[in-house]
Structure formats: structure tokens, C-alpha cells
Amino acid sequence: xxxxxxxxxxxLESDLYMARRTILEMTPEPLRKELExxxxxxxxxxxxxxxxxAVERILELVQPQPAxxxxxxxxxxxxxxxxxxxGGSQSPYGGRGFxxxxxxxxxxxxxYNSHQCAVMEAxxxxxRSGVRMELERQxxxxxxxxxxxxxxxxxxxxxxxxx
Numbered sequence: 177x178x179x180x181x182x183x184x185x186x187x188l189e190s191d192l193y194m195a196r197r198t199i200l201e202m203t204p205e206p207l208r209k210e211l212e213x214x215x216x217x218x219x220x221x222x223x224x225x226x227x228x229x230a231v232e233r234i235l236e237l238v239q240p241q242p243a244x245x246x247x248x249x250x251x252x253x254x255x256x257x258x259x260x261x262x263g264g265s266q267s268p269y270g271g272r273g274f275x276x277x278x279x280x281x282x283x284x285x286x287x288y289n290s291h292q293c294a295v296m297e298a299x300x301x302x303x304r305s306g307v308r309m310e311l312e313r314q315x316x317x318x319x320x321x322x323x324x325x326x327x328x329x330x331x332x333x334x335x336x337x338x339x
Contacts, residue, residue: 192301193302193305195298196298196301196302199298200299200302203260206237210230214302214306217303217306219307219311220307222307227285227300231281231285231296235280238256238259240276240277241255243271246271246273247272249271250269252275253276253278254275254276255273255274255275256276257272258274258283258293260284261293261295261296263283263291263293263294266291
């Protein structure tokens, strides 16, 4: 029974990986190249830095439109649809897309209580699972080294007490 559960978990993890990769593969080429840089992340700190850099680079690639062209007649900031998922703000008061750059940045990051871009969420999941796999691999390697080379105990020198 335990083996059946482990097999099912491995199958589900594989399915999730494939779904996330499919989402990434459907992303337009210049953006996909930016997102695929997650592959080099070996620690969660590197994953965080990757995500920050990816969001900044995506924002640089976006071509915002004047607010009026996006249906926002309040004279607000330029707007842009999410280049990854095509989404826009859910606010009934604004126009199409997100206020650029801050609204789009919040959407990509999922910060400030905004709904995170599904594509960015999927690729971040790929990154996190890659980091977890790398850390588990490192732990197994360290455990193998500990088992292969047991500690050799050396006698301690006795310290003389001063009277």
C-alpha cells in the first residue's frame, strides 16, 4: 500500500511538471527565454533573485498603451495587458490591462493581494521544484559521504589543571 501511494505521488508530480512545462512552452519566444532562466537556480535565494529579474525583464519588454486607448478615460497611467497570460485588471473602474508598470508588476508577482499571473505561477512552481530536487540531491550526496567515511575518533589530549 505504501508503495502504491508513493507511485501515485510520483505520477502526480510528473503530471504537474508536464502541465507546467506545457504552459511555459506556449509562452511567446522572447518571454519564454527570460522565464527559462529559472533552470540555473540551485537555492531558494537564487530562485527569488531569478523571479525579481524575470519580472523586471518582462516589464522592459512590454509596450504599454496610453490609458485612453485601453478604455481608461480617467487620464491615469499607461496600461498593458499581461504579456504572459493576456490578463487585465478585474477592477470595474479601470480600462483594459493593468496600470503600467506597477499594476502589471503586482500581477506578475502576485503581490499586494492581486491575482498572480497563471503563467508566472506555473514557471515559479517549476523553479521551486527544481530547487527542492537539487537540495534533496545535495542532502543524499552528503549522507552518502557520511556513511562512506565514518568519523575516526582521535584521543583528546588531557589538559593539566593548574593548582
